Amino acid sequence: MSPIYKVWKWLFALSFMLTGVTVFALPPDSVSLLFVGDLMQHMPQIAAARQPDGKYDYSDCFKHVAGEIEKADLAIGNLEVALGGKPYSGYPAFSAPDEFAEAIRNAGFDVLLTANNHCLDRRGRGLVRTLDVLDSLCVLHTGTFRTREEREGQYPLLIVKQGFRIVLLNYTYGTNGIPVSSPNVVNFIDKKLIRADILKARLMHPDVIIACMHWGIEYEQQPERQARDLAKWMISLGVDHVIGSHPHVVQPVEVWKDEKTPDRHVVAYSLGNFISNMSSRNTDGGLVLKLSLRRTKGITRLDKCAYAFVWTSRPVLSGRRNFEIYPSSFNPEGMRDMEKRRFFNYLALSRDFFRNCTRGIKEYFFDRKTNETFVELK
Numbered sequence: 001m002s003p004i005y006k007v008w009k010w011l012f013a014l015s016f017m018l019t020g021v022t023v024f025a026l027p028p029d030s031v032s033l034l035f036v037g038d039l040m041q042h043m044p045q046i047a048a049a050r051q052p053d054g055k056y057d058y059s060d061c062f063k064h065v066a067g068e069i070e071k072a073d074l075a076i077g078n079l080e081v082a083l084g085g086k087p088y089s090g091y092p093a094f095s096a097p098d099e100f101a102e103a104i105r106n107a108g109f110d111v112l113l114t115a116n117n118h119c120l121d122r123r124g125r126g127l128v129r130t131l132d133v134l135d136s137l138c139v140l141h142t143g144t145f146r147t148r149e150e151r152e153g154q155y156p157l158l159i160v161k162q163g164f165r166i167v168l169l170n171y172t173y174g175t176n177g178i179p180v181s182s183p184n185v186v187n188f189i190d191k192k193l194i195r196a197d198i199l200k201a202r203l204m205h206p207d208v209i210i211a212c213m214h215w216g217i218e219y220e221q222q223p224e225r226q227a228r229d230l231a232k233w234m235i236s237l238g239v240d241h242v243i244g245s246h247p248h249v250v251q252p253v254e255v256w257k258d259e260k261t262p263d264r265h266v267v268a269y270s271l272g273n274f275i276s277n278m279s280s281r282n283t284d285g286g287l288v289l290k291l292s293l294r295r296t297k298g299i300t301r302l303d304k305c306a307y308a309f310v311w312t313s314r315p316v317l318s319g320r321r322n323f324e325i326y327p328s329s330f331n332p333e334g335m336r337d338m339e340k341r342r343f344f345n346y347l348a349l350s351r352d353f354f355r356n357c358t359r360g361i362k363e364y365f366f367d368r369k370t371n372e373t374f375v376e377l378k
Contacts (some may be wrong), residue, residue, distance in 0.1 A: 115143025
């Protein structure tokens with residue numbers, strides 16, 4: 001065992017002893033929800049996944065995090081690419097191989113959010129093909145629709161898990177200036193539309209309503225005042241939690257106490273990048289956000305919540321064939337020096353930032369050996 005690993009292991013164990021660790025065990029009347037940030041495919045990622053036979057293999061990308069994703073009762077991610085078919089392309093007009101979506105499904109994701117600024121990168125044909133591929137994989141999706149009639153019948157998205165009625169909303173600030181072609185529909189951030197959708201959601205008798213917003217300013221770690229005001233407004237209308245994406249860096253996570261009830265509301269302004277080829281400061285990682293809802297005497301409320309940091313390694317750093325997502329508790333033994341420095345630098349910067357701006361929520365760690373323990377730090 002290397003001296004570096006011995007020190008790392010000792011520090012990891014010490015952090016548990018100092019903070020008071022409890023296992024995040026769910027009673028039978030609870031449901032766990034897991035959210036991640038942007039699922040992206042730049043050209044180096046596509047090239048790394050390409051096999052000699054012309055097919056694409058993304059299985060290594062999620063192997064260190066799949067256990068945590070699968071364990072959640074409901075796992076949700078932001079699909080920030082079109083599945084528009086060949087020729088495949090990265091930024092600025094994404095079209096990823098279908099095998100990417102298949103790997104996401106195999107990693108344990110149940111729902112993909114499609115309302116984002118890249119959903120029309122292959123225009124209307126790409127929007128429709130993306131939904132067709134997700135349907136063929138039996139992956140639920142929301143935010144974009146083939147027709148207005150489809151939106152009317154399938155939105156807000158109602159999912160029943162563990163006997164809980166969970167409603168998801170999804171909106172984007174824009175589509176990079178590409179107009180929506182009829183009959184397709186993209187959910188844009190519009191208060192009149194959102195108000196009507198929230199009222200419709202409330203008529204579904206949900207246990208929880210969660211608004212997933214594609215908003216904010218890229219690379220800015222503090223949310224706009226506009227996002228804070230919009231989150232407060234949606235919660236006043238009946239939304240329980242707000243989860244954000246788009247800036248490609250993590251932004252604060254806050255737990256708000258309701259002004260009139262014992263309820264608590266999680267507002268995560270940006271979960272950052274879950275997987276990408278972005279390497280600018282703070283863009284090479286993101287957050288896993290986990291919520292536990294519990295029903296007591298017919299009333300459902302937030303019971304527990306925590307976040308975990310993840311970081312994306314790449315072949316130029318690791319020497320391995322493909323991109324791989326590492327949880328913060330990943331064993332660093334065997335990492336190359338540069339890879340290790342980048343990994344720990346991301347964690348140090350992110351933790352330092354969160355130390356000053358999170359409210360009412362703490363970090364947790366995937367179990368390093370089995371990937372099966374959800375640990376909450378009190």
